[in-house]
Amino acid sequence: MDGGISRMEGQPTRAGIGSAIFSEWRRFGRFLLSPALPDRATIRPSAAIRSLLPLYLLDMLLMAVLIGGMAAAKAAGVKMPEHLLSEMTLGPALLGFIVILAPIGEETIFRSWLSGRAGHWLALLVLAAGAILTAVLAPKGMGSAALPVTLGIPLLTIAVTIAVLWRMRGRPALRWFQRHFRWFYYFSALAFASIHLMNFVGADTLYLMPLVLPQLTLGLLLGYLRANRGLWASVLMHALHNALFISLVLFGGGVGA
Secondary structure, three states: OEOOEOEEOOEEOHHHHHHHHHHHHHHHHHHHHOOOOOOOOOOOHHHHHHHHHHHHHHHHHHHHHHHHHHHHHHHOOOOOOEEHHHHOOOOHHHHHHHHHHHHHHHHHHHOHHHHOOHHHHHHHHHHHHHHHHHHHHOOOOOOHHHHHHHHHHHHHHHHHHHHHHHHOOOOOOOHHHHHOHHHHHHHHHHHHHHHHHHHEEOOOHHHHHHHHHHHHHHHHHHHHHHHHHOHHHHHHHHHHHHHHHHHHHHOOOOOOO
């Protein structure tokens, strides 16, 4: 028996794999009911993958139920608002943004700080300040006169962020944050779901709320991964989720990105 997976002749048995999957689902279920932040995430690739794969399977199952329910409602005559992607051409640039850049950016904004570590909070503030300065100071046009702002400020921001993370590495999570972690965890998922209301047009916010249940569910899964397996694991999970969603859009439609 190795890591909850039974092996025979060096290969995991089907029963062992199933046991590992259900064990991770149970851990997530317990975390969902009573979120607790460990002093430090276990970011070893082997541990992260053992958590990520069962949770990705759970994500696919939950998305199938939620999106299937929406499809059934649409078939029954419920008018659904248009998704912004229906008005866009899914070229390489947009696909790259959805599958790579969006997961990195959204995980940084909504979950990097869930570690409760002061260095991560400060690094996020530096990134936000750099983005605001770039937006405010950027001149119109993209000529050579714009380079000090459009290139210089982002590069300086990245350098300062790396310096902050390096200088404050190894510090434990803030105790007050750990005590109240459950509320930060739920808030993160709700904020993540709410921002995706902008994906839909043609209906009021109250009507749209059920349509972001996939994002709320995903946010809860990603928050669990971030707290226990590190930011890179939640970014990878997010990217896999978006890749699946885009595949559904390309081959028939979906509403889960």
